[in-house]
Amino acid sequence: MKLSNYLQLYFIAGAENCHNNQSIEQVVSGALRGGATLFQFREKGDTALGDQEKLQCAMRLKVLCRAYSVPLIINDDAELMVACGADGLHIGQDDGDIAEIRSLIGNEKILGVSVHSLNEAVTAVKAGADYLGIGPIYPTSSKRDAKSVLGTGVVEQIRKRFTSVPIVGVGGIRAENAKKVIAAGADGVGVISAISGSCSPYTAASNLWKEVTDACAAYKS
Numbered sequence: 001m002k003l004s005n006y007l008q009l010y011f012i013a014g015a016e017n018c019h020n021n022q023s024i025e026q027v028v029s030g031a032l033r034g035g036a037t038l039f040q041f042r043e044k045g046d047t048a049l050g051d052q053e054k055l056q057c058a059m060r061l062k063v064l065c066r067a068y069s070v071p072l073i074i075n076d077d078a079e080l081m082v083a084c085g086a087d088g089l090h091i092g093q094d095d096g097d098i099a100e101i102r103s104l105i106g107n108e109k110i111l112g113v114s115v116h117s118l119n120e121a122v123t124a125v126k127a128g129a130d131y132l133g134i135g136p137i138y139p140t141s142s143k144r145d146a147k148s149v150l151g152t153g154v155v156e157q158i159r160k161r162f163t164s165v166p167i168v169g170v171g172g173i174r175a176e177n178a179k180k181v182i183a184a185g186a187d188g189v190g191v192i193s194a195i196s197g198s199c200s201p202y203t204a205a206s207n208l209w210k211e212v213t214d215a216c217a218a219y220k221s
C-alpha cells in the first residue's frame with residue numbers, strides 16, 4: 001500500500017491519552033480494529049514511562065500493529081524507533097536537523113515531519129521527509145505547546161505546491177470535521193482524543209474511518 005493510503009486514519013497516542021481505565025494496548029487495539037491505518041506511539045508528559053518500560057510497551061504495540069498490517073511510527077525518539085524495530089519516526093521543527101535525522105535512520109524507515117507553513121514544508125521535503133503532518137488545524141487540548149491554529153488554508157497551500165507529497169492534517173479533528181481536511185488536500189487525518197478519549201476507541205475509530213474513506217472517495221482521484 002502507498003504511504004498516502006496509510007495516512008488515512010492516523011492514530012497517535014501514549015499512556016497519558018488513555019482514560020476510562022483502559023490501557024494503551026486496549027486503546028490501540030480498539031483503534032486498529034475500528035480501522036486505524038497508521039499508529040504513532042507518542043509517550044509524553046508527567047506520566048511518561050521510563051526508557052525500559054517504554055521500550056517494552058513499544059514492542060507490545062508493534063506486535064499489535066503487525067497483526068493488522070499497520071505500520072508503527074515512533075514520536076521524537078530515533079533510538080527507541082531502532083530498538084523496537086518500528087517502521088518510522090515522526091519529528092517536529094524543534095526535534096533536530098531533518099537531513100541529519102534522515103541520514104541517521106536511513107532511507108528504509110518512514111520519516112514524518114511536522115510543518116506549519118509552506119516554507120517549512122519546502123524545507124522538510126528537501127531534507128527528506130516522506131510525509132508532512134500539518135497542524136493544529138483546529139483547537140486541541142492534547143498538545144500543550146501546540147502552535148496557533150492553522151485552519152485548512154495551509155493544507156490547501158501545501159497541496160497546491162506539492163501535488164504528490166503525502167500529507168496528514170492533525171489537531172482537533174473528529175468525525176464531524178474530518179471531511180473538510182481531506183477536501184483541502186490532505187491524504188488523511190491524525191487524531192489523538194477523538195479516539196483515545198472515547199469509552200469505545202473501536203466505535204470512535206470506525207466512525208472516523210467511515211468519514212475519511214467517504215471523503216477520500218469524493219475528493220481524491
Ligand SMILES: Cc1ncc(COP(=O)(O)OP(=O)(O)O)c(N)n1
Pocket residue numbers: 010012040042075076090091092093094095112113114132133134135143168170190
Ligand atoms: C502526524 C503528526 N503531526 C504532527 C505532530 C506534532 O509533532 P511535534 O511538533 O514534534 O510535537 P510532539 O508531537 O513531539 O509534541 C505529530 N506528533 N504527529
Ligand SMILES: Cc1ncsc1CCOP(=O)(O)O
Pocket residue numbers: 012135136137139140141142143146170171172173190191192193194
Ligand atoms: C500531536 C499534535 N500535533 C499538532 S496538534 C496535536 C495533537 C492532536 O490531538 P487531538 O487529536 O486530540 O486534537
Ligand SMILES: [Mg+2]
Pocket residue numbers: 075076090091092095
Ligand atoms: Mg516532536
